Amino acid sequence: MAATNKQWIVENKDKGFDGLVYKETSIPQVGENEVLVKLEAASLNYRDLIIPKGMYPFPTKFPVVPASDGAGEVIEVGSKVTDFKKGDKVATLFNQGHQFGSIDIPATQTGLGGVIDGTLREYGVFAEKGLVKAAKNLSAIENSTLTCAALTSWNALYGLKPLKPGEYVLVQGTGGVSLFGLQFAKAAGAIVIATTSSAQKAEKLKQLGADHVINYKEDENWGETAKKLTPDGAGVDHIIEVGGAGTLKQSFKAIKYEGVISVIGFLGGVDPKTQPSVVDTLGHICTVRGVYVGSKALMRDMIRAIEANDIHPVVDEKVFTLSEVREAYDFMWAQKHFGKLAIKIC
Known part of the structure; x- marks a missing residue:
């Protein structure tokens, strides 16, 4: 495992894209109900662009690691985790607290990349309830597009x-x-x-x-x-x-x-x-x-449908690297993309 964790941070909502900072930190520790994921890919949404511009109408907290969408491999699990094991491929859930049924006010306070640190980093620790098993028929980049838009x-x-x-x-x-x-x-x-x-x-x-x-x-x-x-x-x-x-x-x-x-x-x-x-x-x-994204139960239903019908997300042919996130934001803001804009992390 790498000694450091490269990641992006949105420091506040007043600087626009200039508020995006690329830095190295330590890899977070895993709690008993948490999962450490080596993120392989992420993707951007319009929501990610307007958070640093102060235009997002839902809860935010700064500083925050941006982006809700991500997919990767489980590296370590906490002692009480039962749904995942080392080596599992996973994708992130948008509102980490929205497990099933209608969304409520507390769940809106658990938005990944808005209130809770998101996916534009090499390693991330997520609550067990905030992950789903990735679609078996999709690549990491494709799986990273499912969290929000899909x-x-x-x-x-x-x-x-x-x-x-x-x-x-x-x-x-x-x-x-x-x-x-x-x-x-x-x-x-x-x-x-x-x-x-x-x-x-x-x-x-x-x-x-x-x-x-x-x-x-x-x-x-x-x-x-x-x-x-x-x-x-x-x-x-x-x-x-x-x-x-x-x-x-x-x-x-x-x-x-x-x-x-x-x-x-x-x-x-x-x-x-x-x-x-x-x-x-x-x-x-x-x-x-x-519509404010959806629950974990809905996401599982969706992934089953994706696998059964072999649906593959439409991803723009231009894929950015983690170090190129700032350029990716500009590219998407200029509406140069078609479909989802992906970030290859590793």
Whole structure:
């Protein structure tokens, strides 16, 4: 085992990416209910970019090792650990305290890379309950993408009103959450409508199985267009909404009666003047829910589905090393990535 532990630290929320510091520390000690993991890979989410910018709406604590997503190998286990043994391949759970059922306030205080030290380091000690066994069909880099984006998509499609074969799913853009949503929906026998602003990305979406692709820059009223693509123009059953106020108005136009709009992000900004009101849910007879990743039980279900269907995450062809994390943040902030942006640690 290495004598030191190289890791990144977000010192505070006032310096932006300049607040990211790369340093060496000692390898943490393992408690009786804890597991020491040699991290092999991590991946970034939009959430990781906005934490050092002070834009993240959920609990944080500084200084903190950033990033929730990670995968690696168990090196040592505490005396009371029963679920894992040395040599097991594992992936991290986003909210370490969210084990099953609905999330509660205490669980929001256990976000990895926000309140609890995350995965941008060589070695990490995690609570036994904060890890899951990795998917057997995936590499370490692929497994490192499951913690946040994949589980969020799975929760959107299966957490409240489970997706059924033949139903229609709308995903927005080509970020990690949307692409996982596309893959999970196709594996379930659903029909997928995807939106994008790029002809090149549209082709990639079709290659991944999208049945219909709408260029939202060419079609500003894409919500109505999506609705017309469904049987009898009834609307879409599930929408994975990542744009916020910038896209929610169109999502309401696309949704089916009793459909579910899962609000996951706000990439399109938050503008109260253009944002639909709560009353719009009555006008469209639909459910709009905020999704805050998912539980350990849901993650285990998702991993079983990934293994059974041999689903492989979409990872950008450019993979950064641990020492290049600062460059990775800039690359992702500039939206140069397609799918998940990965960090190879060892």
